Amino acid sequence: MDSFLQQVVNAVSLGAIYSLFALGYALVFSILGVLNLAHSAVFMTGAFVGLLLVDKLHQPLWIAAPLAMIAAGFVSILLEFVAFRPLRQRGAARMSQLISSIGAALLIVNLAQLAFKPLWGGTEAYFPQGLVPDQPIVIEALSLRIVPIRMIILVIALALVIALQYLVMRTRIGQQMRAVAFNQRTAALLGINVGRVYVLTFFLAGLLGGAAGLLYGLVFLNVTPFIGDDVALVGLTAIVLGGLGSINGALVGGFLVAAIQTFSIAIGGSNYKNAVVFGLLFVLLLARPQGLFGQSESTRA
Amino acid sequence: MDALTQALVDILRPLGITEPVLQFMLVNAILGISIYLTLYTGMFSLANAGFMAIGAYAGVAATQFLGMPLWLGLIIGMAVAGIISLPIGLPVLRLKDIYLAIATIGFGEVVIILLLNFDEIISSIATALQGERVRIRLLEGARGIKGIPKSTETWMLFAFLALLMFLLWRLHKSRLGRAMAAIREDERAAANMGINVVYVKNVVFVMSAVVAASAGVFSAHLTRIISPGAYGFDKAVDILSFAVLGGTSTWVGPIVGGLVMGALPEVLRFLNDLRGVFIGLILLGVILFLPGGLINPAGVRLLLRRARRALRRRADAAERSSHAAP
Numbered sequence: 001m002d003s004f005l006q007q008v009v010n011a012v013s014l015g016a017i018y019s020l021f022a023l024g025y026a027l028v029f030s031i032l033g034v035l036n037l038a039h040s041a042v043f044m045t046g047a048f049v050g051l052l053l054v055d056k057l058h059q060p061l062w063i064a065a066p067l068a069m070i071a072a073g074f075v076s077i078l079l080e081f082v083a084f085r086p087l088r089q090r091g092a093a094r095m096s097q098l099i100s101s102i103g104a105a106l107l108i109v110n111l112a113q114l115a116f117k118p119l120w121g122g123t124e125a126y127f128p129q130g131l132v133p134d135q136p137i138v139i140e141a142l143s144l145r146i147v148p149i150r151m152i153i154l155v156i157a158l159a160l161v162i163a164l165q166y167l168v169m170r171t172r173i174g175q176q177m178r179a180v181a182f183n184q185r186t187a188a189l190l191g192i193n194v195g196r197v198y199v200l201t202f203f204l205a206g207l208l209g210g211a212a213g214l215l216y217g218l219v220f221l222n223v224t225p226f227i228g229d230d231v232a233l234v235g236l237t238a239i240v241l242g243g244l245g246s247i248n249g250a251l252v253g254g255f256l257v258a259a260i261q262t263f264s265i266a267i268g269g270s271n272y273k274n275a276v277v278f279g280l281l282f283v284l285l286l287a288r289p290q291g292l293f294g295q296s297e298s299t300r301a
Numbered sequence: 302m303d304a305l306t307q308a309l310v311d312i313l314r315p316l317g318i319t320e321p322v323l324q325f326m327l328v329n330a331i332l333g334i335s336i337y338l339t340l341y342t343g344m345f346s347l348a349n350a351g352f353m354a355i356g357a358y359a360g361v362a363a364t365q366f367l368g369m370p371l372w373l374g375l376i377i378g379m380a381v382a383g384i385i386s387l388p389i390g391l392p393v394l395r396l397k398d399i400y401l402a403i404a405t406i407g408f409g410e411v412v413i414i415l416l417l418n419f420d421e422i423i424s425s426i427a428t429a430l431q432g433e434r435v436r437i438r439l440l441e442g443a444r445g446i447k448g449i450p451k452s453t454e455t456w457m458l459f460a461f462l463a464l465l466m467f468l469l470w471r472l473h474k475s476r477l478g479r480a481m482a483a484i485r486e487d488e489r490a491a492a493n494m495g496i497n498v499v500y501v502k503n504v505v506f507v508m509s510a511v512v513a514a515s516a517g518v519f520s521a522h523l524t525r526i527i528s529p530g531a532y533g534f535d536k537a538v539d540i541l542s543f544a545v546l547g548g549t550s551t552w553v554g555p556i557v558g559g560l561v562m563g564a565l566p567e568v569l570r571f572l573n574d575l576r577g578v579f580i581g582l583i584l585l586g587v588i589l590f591l592p593g594g595l596i597n598p599a600g601v602r603l604l605l606r607r608a609r610r611a612l613r614r615r616a617d618a619a620e621r622s623s624h625a626a627p
Binding site for chain 1: 345392393395396398399400402403404406407408410411414415417418421534538541545574575576577578580581582583584585586588589592
């Protein structure tokens, strides 16, 4: 078994990706009050487009990465226009929006699967070896193996999180987003273009989700149309842990889930990592549905 | 009975529906009833696939390992799911919409993981009890149980579905059925009217679980192989699509939805590779353009009324213009 310190290092780098992904869920939920279950398909889009650009179009990673994020952002905007806006305008129940997002997710994932076959001859493809620094650096004194790419990912993820925090808390558009989250009608009366705020929210969620997908692909080097499934429920658990719609909660929740997974693998074997996570999700929903740090539903901003 | 099903299969054959497809459609219809029950009560539960798995494994354990006949396996599968659903439902049904959906998705995943690791868990318990290493292989983890006898007959499915439909019809006329509708419309008002909301919700949850389990037992004895992977989130979404396509304003809707979703990939052969795309489109398209589903008397009535009004208006306008002309 690896040392405790090693586990912590592993958990933190995985947690950064989970947090990035969960932030997209939380952002949409906090502003629109709906759960976007197609966010895992957006995650997959980021990895898919990144791989396409690197492997088939031979672009360097520093071009591919932003393009992949933007592509995921546009897919996310498309979701708003196709799966959410028409229902919202009709005043349909929140549940119908959940169902339409499930439908959209199925559609995107299966279209990706169709595209995978001619491109890579199957449903699995790999980033080229040596694309990222993935040879571990061994620190003998602490018996620690650190994979450079994982540390780079941690830095990138934290930078994106800080940028998002700045945008939401310090800029005018962020203020508008918070106003819409607080009360859509009041915000509209104050002259805020609510529709535009929604589109922006989905775009930001898509950027973060796409980045998470690409980074996930780079850590494990392989991409399938189904990688969204790996994180869909994990991300849900993260935002439930942190309180649905709480951005800081999603951040903490992502790291917590990664820690729980990593340590339950260390203790019980990899078969039970998700059993522990979902068991926790279950218990938490029953005991504290507003999350560890969240407010109750009625006062949610 | 056999002659009747044979005749039906002969009628459907030109559409590309063979007997196995018909059986699959009927199982879907039963699953449609299972999700209808919870949706009709206003509970957005996605636990059906999990209970289907429990029913399938418990039923197969009875027929395969204990050599019981199918009807006994069916009863055992349904009973086990019912017993498990009670302690799940009691706490979980306090949650509403999105929270309930997430919790039941979590439940489904835990069921799959437990089934995958069942042998290992049992083995380690036995090892601890006996003090020596014991290896038990029962459910075979991800490989699944193979060689289950194909003992489900088409007439059984027809008979069971008919029984369920009769019970549903009775249910809607009963006190419980009215209470279910009342809870869906407004839970607080229903409670104020003296309806025991907790009791009704739990009864419905158990009924839904038992019906899903029966579908699990039947389908396990059709496919002859069961593995935990077949009952995951994808299956839950599949079942949801039956209700969405058919509509949940009447109990006929999810049954029709299940039948259609079972038949379509066979009728439209070219859809085989596109099954996922297709289900996605159905979910999205029906929610967007046909919110009440295929079977929606209220929607049809509304449409007719609108059409009639539009016609009348046009007639009025024509009359007025003919008056104005001279």
